[in-house]
Structure formats: structure tokens, C-alpha cells
Amino acid sequence: MTTPTTRAVPAESARHNAAAVVRTVLAHGPLPRHRIAELTGLSAGTVSRLTGRLADSGQLVEMEPELGPSATGRPRIPLDLPVEETAVAGVHIGVLRTTLGLVDLRGGVLAQWAVPRGSTDPRELVDELAEALADLTAWQSHRRLLGIGVSTGGWVDTESGTVVEHGPLGWHDVPLHAALAERLDAPVRLDALVRALALAEGWYGAGQETDSLLELFVGNVVGAAFTVGRRIHRGPRSAAGGIAHLRLPGVEGVLCGCGASDCLQAVLADGSVLQLARGQGMVGQEESFEDLVRLARDGHLGAIRLLRTRARSVGRAAAVLLDLVNPELLVLAGGPLKTPEYLPDVRAELARHSSLGPAAATRLVPSGLGDHALVLASAAVFLNAWFSDPLTHHLP
Incomplete structure (x- = not known):
């Protein structure tokens, strides 16, 4: 028997x-x-x-x-693959805007839109998203929408479909997957942005030829994700990679919601750096982080110094993560850090603080997802599940 x-x-x-x-x-x-x-x-x-x-x-x-x-x-x-007949939607719910697009099965971005942030109320946000997706899919009506991948920052428990914490949006224990599934007409998968980026790097970006990869994202939120063979390590309640409040001794930022001023969120996040710039009179209260980056590109020495200081702090944080996890590749994503202006500072500080020494710098690469990173990463949340178990799917 x-x-x-x-x-x-x-x-x-x-x-x-x-x-x-x-x-x-x-x-x-x-x-x-x-x-x-x-x-x-x-x-x-x-x-x-x-x-x-x-x-x-x-x-x-x-x-x-x-x-x-x-x-x-x-x-x-x-x-x-049925590349010409199908598409997957990728949606990133960010602090300033929702970015959505359509992606084919080979990672080709067919369309990308950005919807400025209206309400941060989850229900209203999902309603706005549903309307934008309906318009987007109507534009490519000849394609069958296989599903929707959704990503957002902060701590996302993928098993329960809950955004446990997203400080910049003011979200705590939001049942986002249930709200999305109720409002949208296609299968939905939800994950944290940094894990979505790590998956997309493995399928379409910098990690296609590697077995293990550590993604470090620094933007409005700070997070990390670790993959082996395109499989994400999540841990209980998907809490792995929650590095926002990891302390960085000897470095001072702004006061974080956790009460510290030397955690990664307080030192590295876009909003924290922008707050420091405002305090130093570089930008006004109505100006954004993008305005600060443009100021640096225009040659403002104070803005350049502030962003280079952040890049060096990112290098210190990356050294801790590299030594702890020891992946084949450490991928840096988010903001201007991966550009030629600041990447050398990140690499130099990484080599200085990692036990691997100069060899550490060779493992750090910028994200390979380009200008469509948010859409590709979000779509990868759905595509990863689709490709990992194709026998369970059927296209009429």
C-alpha cells in the first residue's frame, strides 16, 4: 500500500x-x-x-x-511562453504616489503610470487603485490579465496579507490583501517592496546568474531581503529583513518614531535626510527629497556633502549585513545611492568596515531593474508564484 x-x-x-x-x-x-x-x-x-x-x-x-x-x-x-497574449499588473503603493504598470511574462514593461497620493486611508486608496487599473488594462484589452502583484514598504506579513507596520503611511495591522481581493477582479499577491525587488533581481535584474542575493533598499523606508535560488527567507510573520531600527553607533540622524536618532530609518531614509536638509536651511518646508537631489546635482556643496554622508552610512550598514549573511551578491536599490555620484562612497565604506576588506566592494552592485523597478518588482510578486508552480495554472 x-x-x-x-x-x-x-x-x-x-x-x-x-x-x-x-x-x-x-x-x-x-x-x-x-x-x-x-x-x-x-x-x-x-x-x-x-x-x-x-x-x-x-x-x-x-x-x-x-x-x-x-x-x-x-x-x-x-x-x-504566451508572451503576446498575457500580462501581469504590478502595483507599488508608495508614500508619495501609487505606481502601476503592465508587464509581460519576460519582464517587458508595456505601460507604467503614476497616480499622486490622495488619501492614505486603505479603503480609499484601494478604490483609487482599482479605477486606475481598470483604465490601464482597458488600454491593453487584447491581453489576458493573469494576476496582480502588489508591493508596499514597511513590514508586510505575506501569510496573513497584513501590513503590520508602515510608519510613513501611518498604517498598523492593515488587512490590505483582503481589501485588494475584494475590490479587484484578478488574483492578487502582496509582499513587502524590498522582497519584491529581490525577487525581480533574480528573474530580470542583477541577480540572474547568482544563487544567493541580499537586497538592500534605502528610500522612504529602509529594508533588506535575502534570497537563495530565488526563494525568499521570510521567517515567522515575514519579519526577516526588518532593519529599519538597527542601530548605527556614532551616527546621528533625526529622531525616529522608535525614539532613537541613530537607527537606520533615522539616518538613511529619504524623509530623515530631507528633514536634516530643512533644518540646515538647504530646502524649504514644501520642497521634496527629489528637490534636494537636484540641488546636489546643480553643485550645491551642502547638499552634496549631506548625500555623500548618507552614502557612507549606507556602506557601514551594508558591511554589517554582508558579514552576517555572506551572499554572493549585495544589490543596492532606491534613490540616487546607486548612481556614479554616490556608489563609490558606499563601496569604499563597505570595504572599510567589512571583515572581507576590499573584496567586499566587488560584491556590491546597483539594482539592474532600471527606471521600471517598482512595477517590475511588484509584478514579480505574482510572477514568482506563477513560474514556481506552473502546473497549477490554466489559461482558457
């Missing part, structure tokens, strides 16, 4: 192998079955069975046959 444990093994193996097939087609483009077998290391029979199931469910589509017959005399028919 077969036990439940032994019955589960073939199913798990099929899930794993199907994901490998889809990832291979994603990475290499349209491929005939024999080439998929070569690249995945799976047997021809296994590939034939899996691609048949994936084609029947719409996960793979047959392309025009390749010129010239195969060794068996049959034309080779490449298989590809």
Missing part, C-alpha cells in the same frame, strides 16, 4: 521539473523539446510529458516549426 509520503514525491518532482522547464524557456526564449531537455538535464520523455501538460493548460505555446528536420525526420517545433 502506498503511503501519503511516497505518493507526494512524484507530484513534488513534477512541480519542480515543470518549473525548471518554464524557467528555461523564460531565460532562453523559444526552444524545441530536445533543447529544453539538454538545458534542464531532464530526460526526453519527462520533457515531452511536461511540455504536453503545459501546452494543454496554455502555459506554453507552439511556434512555427524550425527550418530543417530533426534527426527523426520530424520538424522541430519551438515552445514559448
Whole structure:
């Protein structure tokens, strides 16, 4: 008699192998079955069975046959993802605006919009988002919307679908996933922005060739995420990576909501640096962090000094994280830190404070997601689940 444990093994193996097939087609483009077998290391029979199931469910589509017959005399028919027929929505709920867009299965951004922040009330925000998404999807009505990935800053418990804490928005224990699922017509997945960025780096960005990756995000919020083989380490209640209140001795910022002035949020966050700049008379009360960055680019020495000081503090924080986790790659995302003006300061301070010395600087790279990082990262929240278990999906 077969036990439940032994019955589960073939199913798990099929899930794993199907994901490998889809990832291979994603990475290499349209491929005939024999080439998929070569690249995945799976047997021809296994590939034939899996691609048949994936084609029947719409996960793979047959392309025009390749010129010239195969060794068996049959034309080779490449298989590809349904890139032209489908799309995924990516939505980032930020402090100043909501950024949303449509992404194809290969990470091509089809459209991107920014909606200025209206209310911070979660229900009103979800209503605004639903209306904007309806307009966006109508523009690409020939594509089937597979699902919606949503990201936001702060502490997001993905299992419960709750934003546990998002200080800049004033959110505590907000059941955001339930509100989204109730209002939107497509499947929704929710995660924290920094974890979404780490997933997107693995699929489309700087981490495509690495097994382990640490994402460090510094913007209106500060956070980190660690992946191994594109799998995020979350910990209980998805609290892993909560570094906002990690102390940085010897560095003073503004007074944080936690009561400290030397935690990462108080020293590194955009709003904290902007508050320091206002206190020093560099910018007015109505001016934004972007205005401070432009001031530095225009040659204002005080603004340059302030942003370079922040970059060096980021390097110190990165050294602690690199030594603690020891990933193959440390990816820096958010704001101007990853630009040529400030990246050398980050790397220099990282090398100075890490136990790895100068070698530490070689592991730090800027995000590879470009100007569409927020949309790509948010879409990756949904796409990661889609690609990880393709046998559970069906496209009519």
C-alpha cells in the first residue's frame, strides 16, 4: 500500500521539473523539446510529458516549426511562453504616489503610470487603485490579465496579507490583501517592496546568474531581503529583513518614531535626510527629497556633502549585513545611492568596515531593474508564484 509520503514525491518532482522547464524557456526564449531537455538535464520523455501538460493548460505555446528536420525526420517545433497574449499588473503603493504598470511574462514593461497620493486611508486608496487599473488594462484589452502583484514598504506579513507596520503611511495591522481581493477582479499577491525587488533581481535584474542575493533598499523606508535560488527567507510573520531600527553607533540622524536618532530609518531614509536638509536651511518646508537631489546635482556643496554622508552610512550598514549573511551578491536599490555620484562612497565604506576588506566592494552592485523597478518588482510578486508552480495554472 502506498503511503501519503511516497505518493507526494512524484507530484513534488513534477512541480519542480515543470518549473525548471518554464524557467528555461523564460531565460532562453523559444526552444524545441530536445533543447529544453539538454538545458534542464531532464530526460526526453519527462520533457515531452511536461511540455504536453503545459501546452494543454496554455502555459506554453507552439511556434512555427524550425527550418530543417530533426534527426527523426520530424520538424522541430519551438515552445514559448504566451508572451503576446498575457500580462501581469504590478502595483507599488508608495508614500508619495501609487505606481502601476503592465508587464509581460519576460519582464517587458508595456505601460507604467503614476497616480499622486490622495488619501492614505486603505479603503480609499484601494478604490483609487482599482479605477486606475481598470483604465490601464482597458488600454491593453487584447491581453489576458493573469494576476496582480502588489508591493508596499514597511513590514508586510505575506501569510496573513497584513501590513503590520508602515510608519510613513501611518498604517498598523492593515488587512490590505483582503481589501485588494475584494475590490479587484484578478488574483492578487502582496509582499513587502524590498522582497519584491529581490525577487525581480533574480528573474530580470542583477541577480540572474547568482544563487544567493541580499537586497538592500534605502528610500522612504529602509529594508533588506535575502534570497537563495530565488526563494525568499521570510521567517515567522515575514519579519526577516526588518532593519529599519538597527542601530548605527556614532551616527546621528533625526529622531525616529522608535525614539532613537541613530537607527537606520533615522539616518538613511529619504524623509530623515530631507528633514536634516530643512533644518540646515538647504530646502524649504514644501520642497521634496527629489528637490534636494537636484540641488546636489546643480553643485550645491551642502547638499552634496549631506548625500555623500548618507552614502557612507549606507556602506557601514551594508558591511554589517554582508558579514552576517555572506551572499554572493549585495544589490543596492532606491534613490540616487546607486548612481556614479554616490556608489563609490558606499563601496569604499563597505570595504572599510567589512571583515572581507576590499573584496567586499566587488560584491556590491546597483539594482539592474532600471527606471521600471517598482512595477517590475511588484509584478514579480505574482510572477514568482506563477513560474514556481506552473502546473497549477490554466489559461482558457
